[in-house]
Amino acid sequence: MSVSIVSLPPGVQAEMLYFNIKCLEPVYLGSQKLYGLFRESAPILRGTRILGLLAKNIERHPHAPELYNLLLEDESALVVYDALPNVDQRSDEVVQISATNGAVIPMPITAQTCKCLPGFHRSWKDKSDKDKPHGVWDTLLSLWTERNPITSCPKCHSGIDAFTGYALHVPQPDEDLYIYCEQHQERRAHSARNRRTDTAAQGMLYTNRLIPAYSDFWLQILVRGRNETELERRKTNLLELLTGTHKLGGGLSRGLGTVEIKQREPDSPDYPTIASRINSFNKMLAEVYNISNGKLFFSVTLLSRGLPELEGRLPLANSQELHDALFPELKGCTLEFFQHRFGQFSGWSLSWQLPKPAIPYITEGSVYLFSTYQSIDALLPTFEALEHYGMGECRNEGFGRVEICAPFHTEVKPV
Numbered sequence: 001m002s003v004s005i006v007s008l009p010p011g012v013q014a015e016m017l018y019f020n021i022k023c024l025e026p027v028y029l030g031s032q033k034l035y036g037l038f039r040e041s042a043p044i045l046r047g048t049r050i051l052g053l054l055a056k057n058i059e060r061h062p063h064a065p066e067l068y069n070l071l072l073e074d075e076s077a078l079v080v081y082d083a084l085p086n087v088d089q090r091s092d093e094v095v096q097i098s099a100t101n102g103a104v105i106p107m108p109i110t111a112q113t114c115k116c117l118p119g120f121h122r123s124w125k126d127k128s129d130k131d132k133p134h135g136v137w138d139t140l141l142s143l144w145t146e147r148n149p150i151t152s153c154p155k156c157h158s159g160i161d162a163f164t165g166y167a168l169h170v171p172q173p174d175e176d177l178y179i180y181c182e183q184h185q186e187r188r189a190h191s192a193r194n195r196r197t198d199t200a201a202q203g204m205l206y207t208n209r210l211i212p213a214y215s216d217f218w219l220q221i222l223v224r225g226r227n228e229t230e231l232e233r234r235k236t237n238l239l240e241l242l243t244g245t246h247k248l249g250g251g252l253s254r255g256l257g258t259v260e261i262k263q264r265e266p267d268s269p270d271y272p273t274i275a276s277r278i279n280s281f282n283k284m285l286a287e288v289y290n291i292s293n294g295k296l297f298f299s300v301t302l303l304s305r306g307l308p309e310l311e312g313r314l315p316l317a318n319s320q321e322l323h324d325a326l327f328p329e330l331k332g333c334t335l336e337f338f339q340h341r342f343g344q345f346s347g348w349s350l351s352w353q354l355p356k357p358a359i360p361y362i363t364e365g366s367v368y369l370f371s372t373y374q375s376i377d378a379l380l381p382t383f384e385a386l387e388h389y390g391m392g393e394c395r396n397e398g399f400g401r402v403e404i405c406a407p408f409h410t411e412v413k414p415v
């Protein structure tokens with residue numbers, strides 16, 4: 001399936017490849033931490049890690065230089081997105097629904113749920129009626145317009161809370177279906193032995209959080225080529241290098257990290273188009289919030305963390321500075337409202353025995369709302385380019401992936 005994009009330069013071809021990653025052994029996805037007694041595991045397999053695996057496989061290949069030139073030298077050749085959990089490992093119901101091939105999305109930071117019984121309506125179906133979750137809804141539009149806010153759970157009137165994590169979105173004819181996606185995590189304790197004295201070393205006992213065996217992740221890789229031949233060569237070599245059994249993550253000498261990567265069918269082929277998503281968004285604003293002043297409104301939601309290059313530009317003092325730094329492509333539009341959060345990556349350099357520099361980024365799920373007097377047709381090429389190319393730096397590692405008018409922002413009632 002080719003990705004149809006009007007703004008690709010002449011001759012350039014692009015295709016999305018879909019993979020399933022099955023953990024055959026427990027996998028450690030945390031970072032190296034000196035004297036850290038408890039090490040968290042990342043809930044997802046970052047694109048950076050998969051790009052690292054690809055680089056390692058190229059290095060061991062007899063045709064390493066040619067493969068390096070073909071796949072890694074040109075930064076626009078591959079975009080390796082974060083691999084997300086595809087089903088809630090605690091629920092039986094979900095396994096059968098995942099066959100319908102929805103798309104897994106991170107929850108926007110504007111998502112909220114009931115504090116007492118959090119979660120989507122359909123989750124944990126085996127529970128008795130009184131224990132069923134009370135639903136999840138989005139607050140972007142009510143926060144911005146300050147109208148129709150849900151201040152307590154509509155079902156039990158208890159408090160409300162932010163809802164984080166990932167969900168499988170299956171577009172349905174009548175109402176969309178969301179299923180919470182999460183990997184179980186298990187703990188494993190280790191002790192570090194000092195080889196000279198045969199005693200427990202300093203920082204002796206530590207516990208790692210692990211992704212258990214038989215967990216699943218969904219991975220997407222966008223492949224581009226300057227012509228059909230180059231695209232085919234890149235696809236064939238990528239499939240050869242990546243499919244099969246590999247080692248991923250940390251603790252590889254301790255029986256951790258074996259995964260099996262297989263190509264799979266594409267995600268939901270009938271996912272709504274950008275134009276139809278923008279129309280639903282504006283219809284919702286007009287009908288539910290009485291906003292229709294001749295302007296067109298649209299939102300941009302980060303589907304992966306983004307903008308690691310912002311460090312030198314922080315703090316972004318006002319929304320104009322923010323707009324210029326983040327969205328130079330959307331010059332003629334007005335940034336009306338945003339909800340975002342910063343994260344930072346850091347770590348410990350084993351070779352230098354020093355902490356690595358802390359680099360800030362914007363977390364996934366951050367959302368920006370714009371208005372404009374331009375028409376959808378005039379902006380469509382910009383929107384398509386934003387969704388295809390993403391924004392900011394390190395895009396080939398999966399940073400800066402965005403969605404225009406994510407369908408979740410029109411879910412203002414508990415789903």
Ligand SMILES: [Zn+2]
Binds near residue numbers: 114153154156
């Ligand atoms: Zn409730």
